[in-house]
Amino acid sequence: MAFLLRTIRKSKWYKHEGVPWLPAGEFQADALFDLKTESNRLSLWQVKDDRSNLNRVLAAVAANKDHPSNLDYALFNEDTILSLNLTLVQTDGESADNEVSVMWHRELIELSASRLLQLAKGIFTDAERERVSEANVLQLIARAVKAREIDLTRLKENIRAKIEKLI
Amino acid sequence: MTFPSESSVGDESRSASFYPTLMSGQRFWSELPFGRRHGYAVHVTQGPAEEHAEKGNMLFYDFLVLLDPSSGPLPSVVTVSFKDPTFSQSTVSQLISTFSWISPQTSKSSHEEAASATVERERPKEIHENLHTLLSEARDELFEDGMETNFSKALISLIQCYGNDAVEVLTEFVVSEQVNPEVASEALRWIGRVEDLSTQQSRLWLLGRSLFSASSRVRDAAVLGLASLNDPEAVLVLEAAIRREHIDELRQDMEQVLNQFRDISGVSFENNKKV
Numbered sequence: 025m026a027f028l029l030r031t032i033r034k035s036k037w038y039k040h041e042g043v044p045w046l047p048a049g050e051f052q053a054d055a056l057f058d059l060k061t062e063s064n065r066l067s068l069w070q071v072k073d074d075r076s077n078l079n080r081v082l083a084a085v086a087a088n089k090d091h092p093s094n095l096d097y098a099l100f101n102e103d104t105i106l107s108l109n110l111t112l113v114q115t116d117g118e119s120a121d122n123e124v125s126v127m128w129h130r131e132l133i134e135l136s137a138s139r140l141l142q143l144a145k146g147i148f149t150d151a152e153r154e155r156v157s158e159a160n161v162l163q164l165i166a167r168a169v170k171a172r173e174i175d176l177t178r179l180k181e182n183i184r185a186k187i188e189k190l191i
Numbered sequence: 192m193t194f195p196s197e198s199s200v201g202d203e204s205r206s207a208s209f210y211p212t213l214m215s216g217q218r219f220w221s222e223l224p225f226g227r228r229h230g231y232a233v234h235v236t237q238g239p240a241e242e243h244a245e246k247g248n249m250l251f252y253d254f255l256v257l258l259d260p261s262s263g264p265l266p267s268v269v270t271v272s273f274k275d276p277t278f279s280q281s282t283v284s285q286l287i288s289t290f291s292w293i294s295p296q297t298s299k300s301s302h303e304e305a306a307s308a309t310v311e312r313e314r315p316k317e318i319h320e321n322l323h324t325l326l327s328e329a330r331d332e333l334f335e336d337g338m339e340t341n342f343s344k345a346l347i348s349l350i351q352c353y354g355n356d357a358v359e360v361l362t363e364f365v366v367s368e369q370v371n372p373e374v375a376s377e378a379l380r381w382i383g384r385v386e387d388l389s390t391q392q393s394r395l396w397l398l399g400r401s402l403f404s405a406s407s408r409v410r411d412a413a414v415l416g417l418a419s420l421n422d423p424e425a426v427l428v429l430e431a432a433i434r435r436e437h438i439d440e441l442r443q444d445m446e447q448v449l450n451q452f453r454d455i456s457g458v459s460f461e462n463n464k465k466v
Contacts (some may be wrong), residue, residue: 033336033378035411038438043407054373085200086337091384093337094415156446158418159451 027071027099028112028130029081032058034096034153051148058098059144066132066140067117069124071099080121080173081128082156083164087120087174091182094158099150105132108142120165120174166190314356321349322360329374342374343381350385358382358393365409366400375401376412383416395422402432407441414445423452 036055059066069081078099084096105112110132117129130144154189156164166187168174176191178185240426330343351356361378364370370378380399382394398420401413410432417425436442 031336033334034440034444035408038407038440062331089335089337090339091337093380094417094418096336153440155447157447157451158415 025102026073026161027075027101028105029069029071029078030058030066030147031085032098032153033097034155037098037148037153051144055148056140056144059140059142059147061135064133064135066143068112068130068132069117070128070130077124077128077163080168081119081124082161083168083174084119084121084124085181086156086161087132087165087168087179088118090180091181092158092162092186095156095161096153097156098147098151098153100147104143104146104150108139108146110135110139110143120178121168122140123173160189162186314360315353318349318353318357318360322357322364325349326364326370326374326378329377330371330379334373334377336380340377342377346378346381347385350382350390351387354387355390355393358390358397362393362397362400365397365404368405372406374409375404375406376408379409379412379416380419381416383419391420391422394419395425399425399428402428402445403435409440410436410443411441414441414448418448418451421451426452 036052036058038052040046040050043052046052049086069085071078071081082095082097086093095146102112111134112130113133115129115131119124119125119129162183165174165179165183169176169179169187170191177189180189288455325345329340332340332342334340334342346361350361361382365375365378368375379398385394395417398413398416401409401416404410404413414429414432417429426449429445429452433442433449434446434466436445
């Protein structure tokens with residue numbers, strides 16, 4: 025079963041131990057900002073079950089930003105979606121890598137507020153939450169540029185300048 | 192300024208009652224979050240020191256200078272505050288000229304409380320107002336890593352325009368927790384990205400101080416700001432923060448940044464010294 029990836033801010037998902045006022049087993053309301061929907065749709069990226077495309081997806085997403093930055097993400101099994109009876113469709117996404125945009129972008133559609141909350145609970149409980157450092161993000165983008173997966177000229181100036189030094 | 196030779200006063204208890212026993216200029220040492228520091232007592236009074244000790248806010252003992260130039264690149268000063276108006280202006284000037292790493296917040300305190308007008312020029316008044324407005328309005332913005340916002344652009348412009356004055360005012364807002372933690376976090380992420388050597392020390396200081404914030408979100412942002420700043424001088428304070436951090440995830444992220452600094456070519460910080 026494949027995975028689904030959503031960029032987040034890890035600190036919004038800290039558990040009770042790190043946020044004293046938070047009851048055990050609950051998550052911070054601000055975490056819902058990381059699941060901001062548009063037209064009741066939520067953008068996600070699919071990662072193969074062997075994770076062989078994970079770094080390429082991360083590079084594509086990070087390269088689409090204004091500045092080099094860390095990349096925090098939640099990675100959860102597609103089972104989470106199935107168990108919640110949510111509808112997942114393949115659509116074109118926005119990233120710096122055309123193949124990633126076409127092949128691996130997914131959207132959850134027809135999301136109600138209660139379903140979104142269920143999804144958030146699923147992510148809180150089941151997802152791996154990881155951080156790629158800014159330095160490693162740049163390395164991933166540089167590798168993708170070298171492999172011609174990402175077009176250097178499409179990068180924003182602040183990222184392009186750093187990548188040019190790396191390649 | 193001449194200091195007497197070390198009298199080897201050890202601070203075993205770090206209790207408030209200990210500090211008033213120090214004499215001005217007396218050499219002593221203390222265990223701080225970033226390791227043992229030797230220093231000189233500059234001036235000690237009971238009240239504020241006790242208050243800070245009770246809060247466990249070890250980074251902010253008033254009326255003490257802690258220094259040891261041989262102990263590493265991190266500014267060893269904990270804080271210098273000259274709230275006693277009898278503290279002479281010339282002493283303040285001497286201290287600041289002797290120890291160039293004294294934090295900007297420190298300079299500000301001396302300016303305000305000891306009327307040491309010659310120590311530091313007056314800050315443009317509009318900085319406080321502009322920053323206050325900026326921080327207030329930012330509460331309505333949604334932030335995403337790596338993406339510019341009106342807030343980030345305005346904050347960087349302010350720092351580019353006013354330099355250390357702007358960082359000092361931001362420091363006051365953040366350290367006194369007058370800012371929404373989410374907005375403070377965004378500010379800390381961005382100040383690490385400003386490419387300006389003239390404000391590097393003051394930005395480093397604010398980021399290092401914020402590693403000890405009560406807000407886990409602010410601490411996380413401080414780590415990210417330090418990673419962007421990429422200044423190995425943060426190693427000592429980062430090590431101290433790691434020792435204190437109780438959130439496993441955050442501690443691991445701090446360790447990742449620490450490794451980044453250690454990986455900087457050919458530099459090792461074993462025993463807090465470059466080799």
